[in-house]
Each structure stands twice: as structure tokens, then as C-alpha cells.
Amino acid sequence: MKKEENKILIVDDDPRICWMLNEALKDESYKILTARDGRSALRTVVEENPQVMVLDIKLPDISGLEVLEKVREAELKVEVIILSAHGETKNVVQAIKLGAADFVNKPFDIEEVKMHIRNTLERGELKKEVQYLRSELKAKNWFESFIGDSPKVTEIKKVVEEVADSSLTVLIRGESGTGKEIVARILHHISSRKDGPFIKVNCVAIPKELLEAELFGYERGAFTGAYKRKPGRFELANQGTIFLDEIGDMPIELQAKLLQVLEQREFVRVGGVENISVDVRIICATNQDLEKNLAKGSMREDLYYRLNEITISLPPLRERREDIPLLVEHFLKTYNEQFNRQFPSLSPSTMRALEDYNWPGNVRELENLIKQTVVRGDEGIIISELRKRSLPSPTPSAPRITEDDLSLKRASQKAVEETERNLISKVLDQTNWNRRKASQILRISYRSLLYKIKEYRIDS
Ligand SMILES: Nc1ncnc2c1ncn2[C@@H]1O[C@H](COP(=O)(O)OP(=O)(O)OP(=O)(O)O)[C@@H](O)[C@H]1O
Ligand SMILES: [Mg+2]
Secondary structure (H helix, E strand, C coil): CCHHHCEEEEECCCHHHHHHHHHHHHCCCCEEEEECCHHHHHHHHHHHCCCEEEEECCCCCCCHHHHHHHHHHCCCCCEEEEEEECCCHHHHHHHHHCCCCEEEEECCCHHHHHHHHHHHHHHHHHHHHHHHHHHHHHHHCCHHHCCCCCHHHHHHHHHHHHHCCCCCCEEEECCCCCCHHHHHHHHHHCCCCCCCCEEEEECCCCCHHHHHHHHHEECCCCCCCCCCCEECHHHHCCCCEEEEECHHHCCHHHHHHHHHHHHHCEEECECCCCEEECCCEEEEEECCCHHHHHHHCCCCHHHHHHHCCEEEECCCHHHCHHHHHHHHHHHHHHHHHHHCCCCCCCCHHHHHHHHHCCCCCHHHHHHHHHHHHHHHCCCHHHHHHHHHHHCCCCCCCCCCCCCCCCCHHHHHHHHHHHHHHHHHHHHHHHCCCCHHHHHHHHCCCHHHHHHHHHHCCCCC
């Protein structure tokens, strides 16, 4: 591995730390980039594609954990080493969940940081190879990876097979966790474009200001920081498929440009004049009510009709309960292999409980539950989890009114807070702390969810 190709991004608001690491790592002939707050760190990751980011947790704008979360949501390929002060155990647990590659305690020894960076770079290379091999293997049986033989799933498989090879735009709709992304990947992998790239863009995860540059690329000098031309994801997807996930969140200002690509397969880079032509298949997905967006004016009508060339609607799991045993068997096998366990099949009564449950988080929720069961080696958690999740949100008992708290208004406010807190914790558990998903289920904005988590001090 040639070291000089490796870019390392140091993110710390303390200029002395940035300077010290910069000096020490220069000898290693890495290219060092620095950022002093979370937002500029994200921008640098998008623009420069560093291999490793050394990230402080405390930053002046958004926290290091939020940076890590955004990096994961946008599926940016950077390994993250967290710098944390002693006593920040809770943050470390959260960072592990978010897939941080390594941790360094502050105050640190320079040699130690160097070693962590070297190890992380090596592991990153290895991971790439394994992922590649795995996807090769998967490509052979893509079609079988979509589990289910209910009439609804059989019908979907038929449509998928019929439309895979056409160049028509496909819109995949369905609640969260119903398998929209798998269907998009299958469409690509069984089409004649399968040897070309499959590029996924999560429209909601990329900051609005960056989305246009990310999709269409930019020319040198297009904006501050655009030092050189960068191709966008449409160009990267040439000869392959682009998957625009969460299309319902595409900002209205970008919709006309997207429509032009859909119609003419042509666009102009940000800051450019030349028309770029691409040969891409476009697949979109959403769990939103696009008709409502249309009525609200947050989606253009012409784009809506254009996206609707072929629609595949995935049913929620509760409408195809007969697929549950097959899915359970599939996930047991997958996770027994992955974690090297021999967890046997489930008892009939547990299976019945699974078939009776309502599955607001659909297949993803089922998959997570089976994964936990295999890892913990205990079938009992299924029944207790399902019972917990099925409970109606607790109606608050009349709050005890104290001397200094006699106001009726305050009492009902307290009750509301308690109900909200319980419901939010429940949904966060159900979605494995995927806050974006949770906000959708709770029908509040992502921002207000983050605010409430903080306000109610909800921990994972
Ligand atoms: N029919 C299926 N067979 C096997 N696994 C499935 C099936 N449907 C979904 N899954 C699994 O469930 C999880 C969620 O699926 P996926 O990410 O495709 O859902 P989604 O509809 O894109 O959800 P979201 O709207 O939340 O992004 C994935 O791990 C996927 O592998
Ligand atoms: Mg998805």
C-alpha cells in the first residue's frame, strides 16, 4: 500500500492538537487535512475522500458523534478514529454502535495515534477486499436473496424480472424496512448493466447545500473550496445504475435538474457550461406519501409523473405474515454463520408470537430481533420484546401534585412529557436507534426528535 495516497483528516477544535498531529504525521508522508468543526469536517470528507478521519467528540457546532452518524447515513467511505477524553464511556458505546474503527484516549501519545492510523488503514484495505468478494458471491444468487413465497412477493418477483432489463425509471415504494433497497440492488444485478457500477445516493443524508454538487459534480472554482473538478454520482454511475433513495426528500430546487437528467440523460456540472451525457438506469425509492408532497407543493408534478413510469409497491410485513417463518429461517442461518453460533430453530409458540405481531419496522425489525436472539443465544427475549413493543403506550397515572406544583397546566404537561418520553424510547429501541427512521415513524422532524432525545435524556 502506497502511503502517499492516503489522506488523513484531523478534526479538533483545538488548533494545537491539529498542529501537533499534522507535524507528527507529516513524516509518515500522509496527506494531512484538518477541520475545526463538524460541518467543515463533513464537507472535507465529501470533497476530499480521506481514508481515515481522526475525530474529536467535542466540537463547537455538531458533535463528533453526529458527524459519525452523518458519515454512516450518507455511506461515505472513511474509517473513523474517535478521540475521547476519559470518562466519556457513554459516547464511546454510541460510537461503537455507529461503527467507529478505533479509539484513542486524550491526552494521547503521538506514537500511539500513528499506530492506530496505520492499523486502521490496513484494516480498511482488508475490508474492501472482503466486501468485494462477498458481493461477487452474492451477485450469483441475488434473486434468491429476496425471501418470501407469499402471493404478493411472488407477484413482485415477477415484475422485477420483467422490468430489470428495460431502461425505464423504476419507483419503489413501501414502508420503512420492507426491502426497497434490496429490490433496487436486485434490479441492477439481474440486468445487463450488472457489470457496471451501482451507485446509491441517500437524498436525505446528504446536506441540502451539498446535494447538487454530489449528484452532478462541480467544476474547479465553482464555489469556495472547489480546488479541482469533481465528477458527481451520475457520472460515476455511467453504464450502471443510480439508486436515488428517499426521493421524497429531494429539495424542490433540484427537481428541475433531476427531471432534465431523467428525460435527456444530460446535465451540467455545478459551475460548468458543458452538457455531460450519461448512460444510467435510474431507480428511486421512497416511504413517503408522494401524492401529499404533490399537494403540498414540495414535489413537482412533472417529476412525479416521470418517476411513476413503473412503480413497485412493497407490502408491509403484516400484510404477508405467511412469509415470516421463511424469513426467520433465513435470518437464523445468516446470523448463525456470521457469529459462528448454532442457534436452533424457534419453538412453535415463539413462531406464533412472531406471526401475530404487527411489525411497524417490517423486515428490518424482524431481522434485528433474530440477530439479537442468535447473538444472545436466548429465544426468551423474543417474547419479552414483543410484549414490550405491543403494549399500548402507558397512559400516565395521575401525577402526584406537590405543594409547589399545584397547577393543572403543569400536571398535564408532565403527563404529556412522560408519554412522549416512553413512546420515543420504544420507537428508538425498535429501530435500533436509527433516529431518522424513528422520526418518520413518530411523524416528527428529525431535528425535533434529536431535540427531544436530548431534552428527555433518553439513552440507548
Ligand atoms: N424479502 C426480504 N428478504 C430478505 N431480507 C430482507 C427482505 N426484505 C428486507 N430484508 C432485509 O431487511 C432490511 C431492510 O431492508 P431494506 O434496507 O431494503 O429496506 P428499505 O425498504 O430500504 O427500508 P428504509 O425505507 O428504512 O430505508 C435489510 O437488512 C434487508 O436485507
Ligand atoms: Mg432503504
